[in-house]
Amino acid sequence: MEDILAKVIRIDLDIYYLSVEHKNEIIQSKLRGNLKKSKNILVGDIVKVEKIGQDYMIKDIIERKNSLIRPPVSNIDQMIIVVSVGAPSPDYILLDKQLVLCMSKNIKPIICVNKIDLISEDKVVKEELEYINSIYSNIGVDIVYVSAKNGDGIDKLKMLIKGKTSAFSGNSGVGKSSITKKIIDKLEVIEIGEIGKKTKRGKHTTKAVKLYTIGDDTYILDTPGFSSYELYDIEYRELTKYYPEFLKYSCNYDDCMHVLESIDVCAIKQNVEKKNIDKGRYERYVYIYQKLKEQYDRRYK
Numbered sequence: 001m002e003d004i005l006a007k008v009i010r011i012d013l014d015i016y017y018l019s020v021e022h023k024n025e026i027i028q029s030k031l032r033g034n035l036k037k038s039k040n041i042l043v044g045d046i047v048k049v050e051k052i053g054q055d056y057m058i059k060d061i062i063e064r065k066n067s068l069i070r071p072p073v074s075n076i077d078q079m080i081i082v083v084s085v086g087a088p089s090p091d092y093i094l095l096d097k098q099l100v101l102c103m104s105k106n107i108k109p110i111i112c113v114n115k116i117d118l119i120s121e122d123k124v125v126k127e128e129l130e131y132i133n134s135i136y137s138n139i140g141v142d143i144v145y146v147s148a149k150n151g152d153g154i155d156k157l158k159m160l161i162k163g164k165t166s167a168f169s170g171n172s173g174v175g176k177s178s179i180t181k182k183i184i185d186k187l188e189v190i191e192i193g194e195i196g197k198k199t200k201r202g203k204h205t206t207k208a209v210k211l212y213t214i215g216d217d218t219y220i221l222d223t224p225g226f227s228s229y230e231l232y233d234i235e236y237r238e239l240t241k242y243y244p245e246f247l248k249y250s251c252n253y254d255d256c257m258h259v260l261e262s263i264d265v266c267a268i269k270q271n272v273e274k275k276n277i278d279k280g281r282y283e284r285y286v287y288i289y290q291k292l293k294e295q296y297d298r299r300y301k
């Protein structure tokens, strides 16, 4: 019997719900004894499965592309960072933190500007849009414009997530749930319907992290944990590495952090002055750097 490759979409105590690769089929499986102690399986893992009698058993985990601690999930291909043009207005510190997380975990970021149905001649909204467009497309981030309300741009977004595992992030009220609902309408039925029938366990036993599948090896992470304002996994000294627009300049001082150093040695500060680097991005960098350093100092004092 040939091995099956499948993706873990949900874990319910010792039952693993798997989506079989290249098929719109969800199976339940258990973990083979030898894996139980050695490996901690995450939602998102690609696993090798064998069928023994009527039962599916997980026998191996394929090496992960990446993994996160909060939420505990692996193999995220892209993060759809949702911001909205109406209320709430974009939170750029959160946006930059999420980009840092993406860069550090090898996740492709896509900025999704939602609520474009609200765009009017409003000057503030227009400036906001232009800012996002100029700063973030300049550093190589794809931007997609949608309205979960009237459906504009949703097909484009669907194309961007096809065949990938995507997580939606963004602060409360930007429209993550509304967008996700637009995309997964039918899938939700598959997921909740089929799994709900087979399992006799109560809802409370299901871990919060789960993936929705919409077929075509396309997955959407549904978890509240991704909107976190906290960067937990990044060393403050490494922060500079995750700013693509900083990488083309080199400072006269080897371990320059571009914060306390003098402008005479710091190419980043010089290029902020020259407007080659956006001042807002730089100021938010300094803010995030200081927060990370405080965290670090508290921990190691």
Ligand SMILES: Nc1nc2c(ncn2[C@@H]2O[C@H](COP(=O)(O)OP(=O)(O)OP(=O)(O)O)[C@@H](O)[C@H]2O)c(=O)[nH]1
Pocket: 086, 114, 115, 116, 117, 118, 146, 147, 148, 149, 150, 170, 171, 172, 173, 174, 175, 176, 177, 178, 179, 227
């Ligand atoms: N005008 C307009 N309103 C929208 C759009 N998308 C979402 N909304 C509204 O924005 C509000 C928040 O939407 P949600 O989808 O709940 O936002 P969320 O990001 O899931 O928020 P949390 O679950 O709190 O993190 C709701 O009142 C939606 O009806 C849109 O495209 N246009």
Ligand SMILES: [Mg+2]
Pocket: 176, 177, 178
């Ligand atoms: Mg929501």
Ligand SMILES: [Zn+2]
Pocket: 251, 256, 257, 258, 259, 261, 265, 266, 267, 268, 269
């Ligand atoms: Zn510098």
